[in-house]
Structures are given as C-alpha cells and as structure tokens.
Amino acid sequence: MNSSDPSATPPKADKATVRRHNLSLVLRTVHDEGEATRAQVAGLVGLTRAAVSSLVDQLLTDGYLTEWGKTFSGQAGRPGTALKMARTGAAGLGVEINIDYVTVCVVDLAGTDRVRLVERMDNRSAAPTAVLAQAARIAARAMESAQEQELRPVAAELALPGLVSGGAVRQAPNLGWNRVPVEGLFAQALTALRPAHRALPVSADNEANLAAMAELWFGGCAGGDGEPPLRSFIYLTGEIGIGGALVLGGQLLRGAHGFAGEIGHVVVDAEGPACRCGARGCLEQYAGQSALLRAAGLDPESGAAGVAELESRARAGDQRALAALEDAGRHLGRVLSGAVNLVDPDAVMLGGAFRVLMPWLAPAADAELTARVVSGLWTPGNGRLRASSSSGDAARGAAARVVREVLADPAAYAARRTD
Amino acid sequence: MNSSDPSATPPKADKATVRRHNLSLVLRTVHDEGEATRAQVAGLVGLTRAAVSSLVDQLLTDGYLTEWGKTFSGQAGRPGTALKMARTGAAGLGVEINIDYVTVCVVDLAGTDRVRLVERMDNRSAAPTAVLAQAARIAARAMESAQEQELRPVAAELALPGLVSGGAVRQAPNLGWNRVPVEGLFAQALTALRPAHRALPVSADNEANLAAMAELWFGGCAGGDGEPPLRSFIYLTGEIGIGGALVLGGQLLRGAHGFAGEIGHVVVDAEGPACRCGARGCLEQYAGQSALLRAAGLDPESGAAGVAELESRARAGDQRALAALEDAGRHLGRVLSGAVNLVDPDAVMLGGAFRVLMPWLAPAADAELTARVVSGLWTPGNGRLRASSSSGDAARGAAARVVREVLADPAAYAARRTD
Numbered sequence: 001m002n003s004s005d006p007s008a009t010p011p012k013a014d015k016a017t018v019r020r021h022n023l024s025l026v027l028r029t030v031h032d033e034g035e036a037t038r039a040q041v042a043g044l045v046g047l048t049r050a051a052v053s054s055l056v057d058q059l060l061t062d063g064y065l066t067e068w069g070k071t072f073s074g075q076a077g078r079p080g081t082a083l084k085m086a087r088t089g090a091a092g093l094g095v096e097i098n099i100d101y102v103t104v105c106v107v108d109l110a111g112t113d114r115v116r117l118v119e120r121m122d123n124r125s126a127a128p129t130a131v132l133a134q135a136a137r138i139a140a141r142a143m144e145s146a147q148e149q150e151l152r153p154v155a156a157e158l159a160l161p162g163l164v165s166g167g168a169v170r171q172a173p174n175l176g177w178n179r180v181p182v183e184g185l186f187a188q189a190l191t192a193l194r195p196a197h198r199a200l201p202v203s204a205d206n207e208a209n210l211a212a213m214a215e216l217w218f219g220g221c222a223g224g225d226g227e228p229p230l231r232s233f234i235y236l237t238g239e240i241g242i243g244g245a246l247v248l249g250g251q252l253l254r255g256a257h258g259f260a261g262e263i264g265h266v267v268v269d270a271e272g273p274a275c276r277c278g279a280r281g282c283l284e285q286y287a288g289q290s291a292l293l294r295a296a297g298l299d300p301e302s303g304a305a306g307v308a309e310l311e312s313r314a315r316a317g318d319q320r321a322l323a324a325l326e327d328a329g330r331h332l333g334r335v336l337s338g339a340v341n342l343v344d345p346d347a348v349m350l351g352g353a354f355r356v357l358m359p360w361l362a363p364a365a366d367a368e369l370t371a372r373v374v375s376g377l378w379t380p381g382n383g384r385l386r387a388s389s390s391s392g393d394a395a396r397g398a399a400a401r402v403v404r405e406v407l408a409d410p411a412a413y414a415a416r417r418t419d
Numbered sequence: 420m421n422s423s424d425p426s427a428t429p430p431k432a433d434k435a436t437v438r439r440h441n442l443s444l445v446l447r448t449v450h451d452e453g454e455a456t457r458a459q460v461a462g463l464v465g466l467t468r469a470a471v472s473s474l475v476d477q478l479l480t481d482g483y484l485t486e487w488g489k490t491f492s493g494q495a496g497r498p499g500t501a502l503k504m505a506r507t508g509a510a511g512l513g514v515e516i517n518i519d520y521v522t523v524c525v526v527d528l529a530g531t532d533r534v535r536l537v538e539r540m541d542n543r544s545a546a547p548t549a550v551l552a553q554a555a556r557i558a559a560r561a562m563e564s565a566q567e568q569e570l571r572p573v574a575a576e577l578a579l580p581g582l583v584s585g586g587a588v589r590q591a592p593n594l595g596w597n598r599v600p601v602e603g604l605f606a607q608a609l610t611a612l613r614p615a616h617r618a619l620p621v622s623a624d625n626e627a628n629l630a631a632m633a634e635l636w637f638g639g640c641a642g643g644d645g646e647p648p649l650r651s652f653i654y655l656t657g658e659i660g661i662g663g664a665l666v667l668g669g670q671l672l673r674g675a676h677g678f679a680g681e682i683g684h685v686v687v688d689a690e691g692p693a694c695r696c697g698a699r700g701c702l703e704q705y706a707g708q709s710a711l712l713r714a715a716g717l718d719p720e721s722g723a724a725g726v727a728e729l730e731s732r733a734r735a736g737d738q739r740a741l742a743a744l745e746d747a748g749r750h751l752g753r754v755l756s757g758a759v760n761l762v763d764p765d766a767v768m769l770g771g772a773f774r775v776l777m778p779w780l781a782p783a784a785d786a787e788l789t790a791r792v793v794s795g796l797w798t799p800g801n802g803r804l805r806a807s808s809s810s811g812d813a814a815r816g817a818a819a820r821v822v823r824e825v826l827a828d829p830a831a832y833a834a835r836r837t838d
Contacts, residue, residue: 170795171793231675246762254763255764256650256765257794259763259794261761261763262794263760263761266760267757267791270753277793278790279790279791279793282791330689338686339757339761341678341682341685342685342761343762344673344676344677346675371697372701374582374678374681374684375582375590375676
C-alpha cells in the first residue's frame with residue numbers, strides 16, 4: 001500500500017535517442033566499475049556484445065574511454081582488453097566563491113580532483129563584478145594547469161553561499177549580494193580573459209548543495225568497509241555562514257523554488273540578535289563562525305585563523321572556548337532535532353569549521369538530538385551525527401556535477417568539441 | 420547542469436508484464452479523464468486501437484470499467500461508446516483511528532467517498548486492542564453499507580496519529596500507544612467479526628501523511644479554476660496532537676525510516692512545558708488543541724466542542740480567545756518559517772481545528788513567515804498559508820490510497836476476487 005503514485009509511460013524513443021542513451025549507459029558502467037572488459041559491460045547493461053563494441057568504439061574515438069593492458073580471460077583476441085575512463089579530455093570545472101576564499105578545481109571523468117587552486121581574500125569588501133572577475137582569473141589559471149595535463153573543461157559550475165536561481169544569486173546575506181547575475185558576469189569575465197573560453201557553459205548553485213553532492217559522491221556516504229552507503233542526510237557547512245542541504249534517497253532536495261536547505265536561518269530565539277538576513281535569532285547568530293569566535297573571546301572576523309585558534313584553545317582546555325563550543329553545540333542540536341523530526345534522515349553531516357570543532361560541539365548536540373528526536377532513533381554516540389569527509393567540498397562537487405552531466409549524455413559534449 | 424543523477428535502465432519486461440502495465444495505463448487514463456472513448460484512450464496512451472480494445476474488454480470483464488451511452492463522434496459502430504470507471508466492484512476501505520474519534524470510509528474507483536461513518540469516543544481511555552476491535556466493528560458496519568451499494572473493498576488502510584512502520588505504531592504519544600502491531604490486531608478483529616473478510620489485506624500509515632495525500636488528490640491542490648495544481652506543500656493536522664506531512668513534487672516524503680513530518684515536536688522553547696513525547700517545549704505545547712483551549716480559558720480536554728466554543732468566542736471578539744489564537748499563530752509561524760526555510764514548499768496547508776480557526780491564527784503566522792523566510796518569497800496574504808480543503812481527510816486519503824493501488828495493477832486485484 002505504500003508505493004507512490006503510478007507515473008505515465010515515457011515518450012517513445014527513436015533509434016538515435018536510444019543510441020545516445022546507450023552510450024551513456026556504457027560510459028557510466030565503466031565509470032562505476034572503475035575498469036571493465038567489453039564482455040563485462042555487455043553482461044552488466046544487458047546489451048549484445050556487438051552493440052557494446054560499437055558503442056565502445058565511439059566512446060574511444062570521442063576520447064571518453066581508454067583501453068588498458070590485457071586481462072587474461074582465457075579467451076583469444078581483443079575482448080580481454082580492459083576499458084577505463086580517460087584521464088585526459090573532457091573534465092569539469094568547479095568554482096567556489098565563498099566569503100573569505102575562492103577555490104577552483106578541475107575534476108576528470110573518473111572523478112579525480114586533478115587541479116585545485118585556493119586563494120584567500122575578503123569577498124565582502126569588493127563589488128560582485130570585481131569578485132567574479134577575480135574568480136575568473138583564478139579559474140583561467142587553473143584551466144592552464146588543466147590544459148597542461150590535457151584536460152579540457154567542458155562546462156563550469158559556480159558554488160555560492162546564498163540563494164541561487166535562474167543563473168543569479170537572489171540573496172547572499174553574508175556576501176551582501178542581492179540579485180547578482182553570476183552566470184552571465186562570470187562567463188563574460190572569463191571570455192574577456194580568454195576568448196577561446198567563450199563557448200564554455202556556466203551554471204551556478206548554492207555551495208551547501210554542491211558540498212552535499214561531493215559528500216554523497218566521494219565522502220563517507222559512499223560506503224566502503226562493509227558499511228552501506230548513506231542515501232539520506234542533512235548537510236551543514238560551517239563557514240562564516242551556516243549553509244545547509246538535504247539529500248534524501250540519494251537526491252538533492254531543491255524545493256519548489258530551489259531554496260531548500262536554509263538551516264542557518266531557522267529561528268533559535270525569536271527575540272535574539274539581528275541576523276544579516278533581516279530576521280532575528282537565526283541559528284547563524286548562535287553557531288556561525290563569528291558568533292562562536294565572539295563567545296570564545298576571539299576576534300569574530302578572524303575567519304579560518306580564528307577557528308584554528310579556537311580549536312587549539314579547546315584542545316588546551318580553555319574554559320571560555322569549551323563553554324562557547326558547548327553552547328553552540330546545544331543550539332545546533334536543537335535546530336537539528338527539528339530538522340530530523342521533519343525529514344527523518346539517516347545522518348547529519350557537519351562540514352567546514354564544524355568538522356574540526358566536532359569533538360567539542362558533538363556531545364551537547366547529540367544530547368539535544370537524543371532528547372528531542374521523536375522517533376527515538378537518536379541515541380548518544382550512535383554515529384548519526386558525523387563530521388563530513390575531507391575528500392569533498394563545494395568546488396569538487398561543482399566540478400563533479402559537470403562530469404555527471406557528461407556521463408549522462410556524452411554525445412552532447414563530444415559534439416561541442418572545438419579543439 | 421541541474422538534472423539529477425542518471426539512473427539505470429529498467430529491467431526487461433516480458434509480454435505478460437507489459438500487458439499488466441498496459442491494463443493499468445488504460446484504467447488510469449479513463450480515471451484521469453473521467454470519461455473517454457476507446458479511440459481517445461488509444462490516442463492518449465500511444466497504443467493501437469486494437470490493443471486498447473483488447474485491454475478495455477478485460478477491464479470491462481473484471482468490472483473496473485463500464486460503458487456508458489453513446490458519443491456522437493460521426494463514426495459508425497461501437498467505438499463511440501464512452502468508458503467510465505465502474506461505480507460498483509473494487510473499492511478502498513479507509514479507517515482513521517484518532518484520539519477522540521474513528522472515521523471509516525469507502526471510496527470507489529472514481530475516488531468518490533461513497534460510505535462514511537464517524538463515531539466519537541475517547542480512545543485514550545481504552546486499551547489498544549479494545550480500540551482496534553471497536554474500529555473493526557465500525558469498519559464492518561461501513562462494509563455492510565458498501566455491500567448494499569455493490570462495492571467490494573479489496574484492502575484496508577489504517578490512519579493513526581503516531582509513528583507507523585512495519586505494520587505497527589511505534590509510538591503515538593497522544594494515544595499513549597507504544598509498539599502496537601495495529602495491522603495484525605485490526606485484521607484479527609475484523610476476521611473474528613466477519614470470517615469472510617479474512618483475506619482482506621490491511622496496512623497502516625500516519626494520519627497526517629494520508630490527510631496530505633487526500634489534499635493532493637482531492638483538495639484545493641488539485642488545481643481547477645485555471646490555477647496550477649500544488650505539488651509541494653507542508654500539511655499540518657490540527658487535532659489533539661499536531662501531525663505533519665511533507666509533499667514535495669507530488670510525492671509524500673517518508674524519510675529514511677518512515678518518520679518524516681513530525682512538525683508537532685519541533686522545539687519552540689527548550690525550557691518550555693513538558694510534552695507527551697518526553698521532550699520539552701514542542702510546538703504541540705503551544706499550538707495544539709489542549710494548549711490553545713487552556714490559554715483561552717476553556718477546558719483543555721473539551722476537544723471538538725471546545726474548538727467550536729473557541730471559534731464562537733473569537734467571532735464574538737472575546738479578548739482572551741483572540742490573544743490565545745494570536746499567540747498560537749505566532750508560534751506556528753515561527754516553526755513553519757524554519758520548515759519553509761528547510762524544504763522550500765509552494766504552500767503550507769492547515770487542517771483540522773486549524774482550518775476553522777484560520778481567520779485568527781493566520782495574521783500572526785503570516786507575519787512570522789514573512790519576517791523569517793529567507794528566500795523573501797513569503798509576503799503577507801500571498802495565499803501561501805492556506806486552510807486545507809474540507810473534501811479530504813485521513814480516512815478518505817487512506818481509502819483512496821487503496822484505490823490507487825488497484826489502478827496501478829488492476830490484474831492483481833481482479834485475481835484476488837472471491838465473490
């Protein structure tokens with residue numbers, strides 16, 4: 001009785017559409033397996049050997065796959081050659097523009113982070129156009145490195161700490177941005193620098209969404225060590241703002257307008273301190289970096305250096321630091337318990353600064369979650385409250401999303417080749 | 420760049436599976452259209468006239484469809500006969516067991532509420548087995564009425580105010596139930612009353628989930644008057660407890676363990692009054708029926724009669740009643756703003772007692788939502804905060820879910836016929 005609403009049949013597919021779909025199917029199979037022979041691919045996708053061979057030939061020609069060594073299958077001839085994802089050619093470009101840094105990374109078809117360039121700066125003090133122009137310069141430098149490695153980014157995805165829709169940042173309270181058409185401005189800045197990049201498609205999303213996808217694709221969620229992969233979790237970034245994202249059943253929850261996940265602006269105390277969003281008493285004012293640093297007696301604007309200092313003070317047993325962290329953990333736990341009661345995830349993942357401060361935040365947060373999650377499924381230290389892995393961040397998630405798009409329709413990106 | 424993760428191809432389907440699928444497709448098409456000729460069905464589903472005729476013949480034989488009159492299509496012969504959903508035969512049985520009432524309803528294949536039986540009682544004062552036995556007696560009476568109308572419920576779905584999983588109520592704080600195997604106990608009680616009902620499959624779900632589905636299928640969400648249908652909303656029941664459900668993109672969000680939607684236990688004030696769930700300061704303690712009635716100076720246990728009295732006092736301008744409603748509305752709005760920031764729905768629907776008290780709850784709730792929804796998409800009186808429609812409730816949603824299962828696989832339910 002619990003199946004969902006029956007859906008309509010898919011539209012009819014013509015031969016060319018079927019071949020495009022099957023190209024993707026074969027490419028994704030090799031991607032997921034890491035390495036596979038044509039025979040193995042045929043077995044996994046349920047197509048004939050002849051059909052798979054024809055598809056593989058096209059994927060080799062387009063530079064998506066490479067042949068690699070020989071497997072000793074006991075059978076004669078070519079079929080024993082292993083296929084792998086190409087380490088050159090099509091790649092994804094991810095550009096995270098955050099409050100006090102810009103990170104650019106290039107991810108290859110296998111998902112490996114091949115180029116990473118991080119520059120720290122205060123993006124609150126410059127105009128949006130200047131910040132985007134600077135990000136474009138950093139991206140262009142990363143693309144030079146990529147080019148030397150024979151990687152060719154086919155699209156760029158921007159990650160931004162705010163509400164993103166229709167190619168624009170609708171609102172990014174901590175940057176002070178309102179209605180900034182980021183996709184267009186970044187594409188323009190990149191084209192001005194490198195006219196050859198004119199055709200590079202640019203898209204944008206919220207940084208917490210992309211960090212959560214990186215966690216899903218590359219982090220502890222991916223399973224391993226006999227653990228089942230995590231498919232449903234709430235993800236919190238711990239940057240200057242608190243970003244959030246919901247991944248439910250392996251899918252990012254976007255919401256009706258693309259603005260889901262704004263856990264940083266859930267109210268803690270309706271009469272609390274004013275928040276940059278315009279309301280009062282939001283979680284960010286209790287557990288955001290500035291609030292935490294201020295409560296610990298540190299410079300609230302000291303950013304990553306301040307967080308490192310807070311960590312070392314907590315480690316040394318500094319009472320004020322410990323009290324500030326316990327208090328923030330308690331507020332995090334209260335707001336998270338409401339979120340868990342609402343969406344019933346498998347876990348909550350804390351990223352960014354929260355990740356390093358986890359040992360001192362977690363006990364109080366866990367106690368609140370245990371007391372308030374009504375299903376009774378939360379018990380202290382049951383491993384549901386986790387630090388995010390260090391292998392994924394918003395920039396990698398952004399670049400990897402471009403790669404996923406290539407995997408979903410390789411023919412579309414092969415056609416776009418100009419080099 | 421925003422498409423979701425590419426999914427694998429569906430498994431291969433044999434001929435019998437395809438026919439079963441197509442039977443459902445034709446039946447759902449007639450259901451959605453209300454009335455259609457074979458030619459219209461063929462056009463809508465993309466199958467040949469001959470194939471549709473064969474499928475329709477089987478659906479007529481199995482009693483799912485009826486032929487109705489003639490349409491004057493200008494063409495000769497049978498094809499102009501209109502097909503409609505049968506008003507007899509397979510039906511759904513919905514049984515809502517709430518804190519102070521039991522509602523049973525029988526819904527036919529067209530979705531019409533054909534039998535409805537409501538009995539008021541205090542289910543907190545009896546043992547779970549006694550309550551389920553009483554609900555079975557009410558269901559048996561409703562099934563007698565259904566039988567007289569030549570309706571044959573093919574399955575029963577229970578709606579309960581608590582956390583439901585694996586056929587049991589895990590916890591229903593307001594009923595005081597813990598780990599009650601409701602599906603088994605209800606089936607047993609029904610079989611004891613009417614041995615002929617032995618084979619009736621019984622399933623169970625949370626009442627807010629089912630009320631939300633009724634709202635999606637039959638309520639204002641269904642569109643009409645040129646308005647697009649609402650596909651994403653938060654639904655709140657206003658019974659003695661506050662139940663909640665999230666419908667996102669037309670799908671009920673169940674969560675990783677089936678416990679999503681528990682908005683009644685989101686914290687308002689961590690130091691607030693003790694809640695039946697074991698925590699402190701949950702929304703239910705500020706905006707639930709008992710809290711509202713107490714704040715208005717009425718007997719907190721007076722239930723529906725108390726709500727009616729509260730409504731009439733508010734209408735008469737009673738200051739204490741108005742203050743209690745404003746206060747509850749403010750707390751509702753604060754918790755809802757957090758939920759809206761998290762899942763970004765199109766609307767919030769208030770059901771049950773909230774529906775009738777809406778005129779006095781809405782202004783304060785709307786003001787909080789406007790101040791706190793960070794996307795800026797909430798403005799006072801923009802119609803996003805709505806009273807649920809009166810045409811759907813949990814019992815109808817439960818019965819309609821059975822009907823949806825029949826529509827999804829009519830062959831399975833035809834085979835089960837014993838009469």
